[in-house]
Amino acid sequence: MIHEDEARRLLQSAADTIDVTSTAPLPEPAPRRTPWLAAAAALVVLGAGAGIALGVGGDDDAAAPPATQRTDSTQTADDLPEGSVPPVLGMMVDDAKAELEAQGLTVRLETGYDCLYTDGRVMETEPGLGLVPDGAVTLTISQGIAPNVQCSGGLWEEDWAILDLAQGRAPADDPGFAPEVSVVVDGGAATTLTRAQALDPATWTPGSGLAIVGAALDAVRPPAEDGDAWQKAQVSSRFGLPPLTECGITRPGSEADLDVTTLSVDSRDQACGAAVQVYRQPPPDHRGLGEVVALVVRSPQTGSVEKVEVPDVRGLRKDDAREAIIAAGLAVTTNTERRCDPGTGVTQQTPKPGASAAGGDVVHLALQAEPKGANCAGLSKAANDLLTWARGGAAPRFADQVTLMRGYAETGTLSAAEAAGKGNWRNCPPAISFCLSALDAIADTDGPIQRRWDTDNMPQLDDGRYLVDCTADLGGLPDGFYDATRIHLYPPSSLPCNQQWEVSVWVDETGAITGVNYAPPR
Amino acid sequence: MEFSEYVAIRRARLVRSAVLLGCPEADAEDVVQTALSRALRAWRKVQRADSPDAYMQRILLNTLRDTRRRRWSGEIPTETLPDGGSPDDTQRQTDGVAVRQALAAMSSEHREVLVLRFYADLSERDTALALGLAPGTVKSRTSRALTALAATLDVTRSAR
Numbered sequence: 172m173i174h175e176d177e178a179r180r181l182l183q184s185a186a187d188t189i190d191v192t193s194t195a196p197l198p199e200p201a202p203r204r205t206p207w208l209a210a211a212a213a214l215v216v217l218g219a220g221a222g223i224a225l226g227v228g229g230d231d232d233a234a235a236p237p238a239t240q241r242t243d244s245t246q247t248a249d250d251l252p253e254g255s256v257p258p259v260l261g262m263m264v265d266d267a268k269a270e271l272e273a274q275g276l277t278v279r280l281e282t283g284y285d286c287l288y289t290d291g292r293v294m295e296t297e298p299g300l301g302l303v304p305d306g307a308v309t310l311t312i313s314q315g316i317a318p319n320v321q322c323s324g325g326l327w328e329e330d331w332a333i334l335d336l337a338q339g340r341a342p343a344d345d346p347g348f349a350p351e352v353s354v355v356v357d358g359g360a361a362t363t364l365t366r367a368q369a370l371d372p373a374t375w376t377p378g379s380g381l382a383i384v385g386a387a388l389d390a391v392r393p394p395a396e397d398g399d400a401w402q403k404a405q406v407s408s409r410f411g412l413p414p415l416t417e418c419g420i421t422r423p424g425s426e427a428d429l430d431v432t433t434l435s436v437d438s439r440d441q442a443c444g445a446a447v448q449v450y451r452q453p454p455p456d457h458r459g460l461g462e463v464v465a466l467v468v469r470s471p472q473t474g475s476v477e478k479v480e481v482p483d484v485r486g487l488r489k490d491d492a493r494e495a496i497i498a499a500g501l502a503v504t505t506n507t508e509r510r511c512d513p514g515t516g517v518t519q520q521t522p523k524p525g526a527s528a529a530g531g532d533v534v535h536l537a538l539q540a541e542p543k544g545a546n547c548a549g550l551s552k553a554a555n556d557l558l559t560w561a562r563g564g565a566a567p568r569f570a571d572q573v574t575l576m577r578g579y580a581e582t583g584t585l586s587a588a589e590a591a592g593k594g595n596w597r598n599c600p601p602a603i604s605f606c607l608s609a610l611d612a613i614a615d616t617d618g619p620i621q622r623r624w625d626t627d628n629m630p631q632l633d634d635g636r637y638l639v640d641c642t643a644d645l646g647g648l649p650d651g652f653y654d655a656t657r658i659h660l661y662p663p664s665s666l667p668c669n670q671q672w673e674v675s676v677w678v679d680e681t682g683a684i685t686g687v688n689y690a691p692p693r
Numbered sequence: 694m695e696f697s698e699y700v701a702i703r704r705a706r707l708v709r710s711a712v713l714l715g716c717p718e719a720d721a722e723d724v725v726q727t728a729l730s731r732a733l734r735a736w737r738k739v740q741r742a743d744s745p746d747a748y749m750q751r752i753l754l755n756t757l758r759d760t761r762r763r764r765w766s767g768e769i770p771t772e773t774l775p776d777g778g779s780p781d782d783t784q785r786q787t788d789g790v791a792v793r794q795a796l797a798a799m800s801s802e803h804r805e806v807l808v809l810r811f812y813a814d815l816s817e818r819d820t821a822l823a824l825g826l827a828p829g830t831v832k833s834r835t836s837r838a839l840t841a842l843a844a845t846l847d848v849t850r851s852a853r
Binding site: 173179183184185186187188190191195198579653 | 727730792827
């Protein structure tokens with residue numbers, strides 16, 4: 172076993188092997204994501220059935236879409252030099268191997284890790300695309316995400332399964348289609364496919380739905396210099412409700428609260444590559460991916476990227492805020508913070524209102540709601556009652572078992588009757604003969620006792636600084652208390668650090684006190 | 694503390710934390726720059742946090758998790774020790790490389806708790822905040838991670 176001081180020495184020795192440049196420019200606020208062309212618009216929505224029926228309509232206030240035009244890929248695998256490496260990136264290893272061997276090429280396999288290419292798919296070839304191999308072609312097969320790396324913005328197996336279909340292959344995994352899937356292409360009318368139809372590569376005939384994305388993925392570009400590999404568009408993903416109008420194409424609106432992943436084919440030649448927005452019905456428990464209920468496909472478009480002003484949606488209800496953001500040509504994600512005394516509507520937005528953003532950038536909205544299962548009103552009342560009792564009033568209501576903690580470590584439990592006796596609260600550690608209890612701390616403090624929820628920041632002082640946490644941490648909270656909502660009581664912030672304390676109170680669903688922690692000064 | 698002051702004092706430590714947490718060395722400065730950019734957007738919140746360092750480590754962890762499409766073999770690029778230096782220095786570098794290899798070999802849960810507790814020097818409570826865990830979990834996980842580190846280092850050393 173390694174002691175803590177030795178652990179610090181070892182970690183420091185490891186850190187000392189890492190070179191860091193001495194200077195770097197002071198960071199600026201985080202950059203925005205891939206720019207997209209967009210314009211304001213609003214659309215009518217239809218939602219129905221097990222899947223979702225999608226429709227489009229106009230709005231007089233909608234801004235005219237920017238001038239865009241469709242472009243077509245100019246070169247395909249057929250244009251690659253004879254005997255050269257064909258495009259196999261993203262294919263499953265067996266399919267890629269078979270394709271290469273059918274062309275008379277010898278194959279070697281290696282493995283690697285990747286966030287974009289999922290387990291079993293080709294992530295790299297040596298030599299590269301369009302080059303004639305001297306000997307064997309080495310395929311590097313992804314084993315998925317490296318054990319020590321966590322990725323986001325990569326693709327799931329289900330995403331690749333959709334891209335398999337787009338490229339005319341049977342999907343290697345189940346894309347998770349709902350019994351009915353709506354398909355919309357370039358803002359046109361919705362068509363509905365059954366799950367079986369959607370899963371059949373033959374459904375996606377050239378120029379239709381997913382095949383548009385597939386064609387963009389199949390496009391190849393000759394190298395700038397002889398001897399270099401040919402280039403191929405890459406796919407990327409973005410999570411969040413997309414702008415209503417992006418790249419001049421207006422998507423259907425949706426009444427339902429669906430998860431949306433946009434799979435885009437990045438192309439150097441176009442401002443907006445082909446893309447498919449995959450709409451999933453969130454599973455009831457919000458675990459894993461839901462069923463795909465709609466695919467909204469966009470052909471590659473040319474045109475310039477527009478800057479838009481981020482609207483001010485603070486205070487708006489979630490749905491209204493989302494609508495305003497997407498109408499401005501921006502994508503949106505939301506996150507709800509659970510806290511007692513929640514704010515109304517959107518409490519925070521990033522980027523800030525009035526900021527300039529590229530169309531299609533994601534705006535993150537923060538909302539607040541009461542914690543599920545928390546008894547906020549009961550906590551507030553229990554805190555009042557405890558204060559009153561400590562200063563000579565009536566005892567509060569206790570649960571059958573009350574856990575007392577000191578410095579976040581459990582020191583004992585009391586029955587409801589025992590808890591009503593103040594003398595039982597002096598829960599000193601064995602080595603200390605006299606110590607104050609939470610009740611003593613409250614009773615001995617002059618001035619108003621303040622309170623904050625566990626989700627609140629430390630209180631701000633008159634001079635603008637924030638109160639330093641001067642309380643002692645003597646161990647971890649017992650099971651069940653760390654995650655539970657609680658209310659903190661603390662003395663006037665003007666007291667010096669060595670007189671600061673904090674009392675935390677937990678209650679059950681009836682408002683009876685179940686636990687009290689007294690964090691004494693350090 | 695002002696943002697510029699925080700960056701001046703903490704940037705190098707954050708870069709090294711990022712590498713120890715599993716970020717490829719070549720990417721670590723970029724990752725930290727991204728994490729600091731995110732922190733700047735919420736700097737008032739970072740300042741107000743009970744422990745700004747715990748908050749910053751949490752941002753760094755999230756940034757690492759958000760790192761997109763990295764191709765990383767998991768290799769530690771410091772297999773070859775630098776030349777020169779005193780025997781003590783050489784031993785220290787040998788230990789350092791061994792510890793990095795040991796960290797790379799262990800689960801991300803163990804690695805994170807070790808780096809936050811013993812390199813970022815966060816208390817158990819702050820580590821719990823940064824990792825979103827109960828303090829009791831941090832305590833037990835730290836104990837197991839130290840045991841794993843000791844075992845891995847023994848293997849590494851005996852292999853030399």
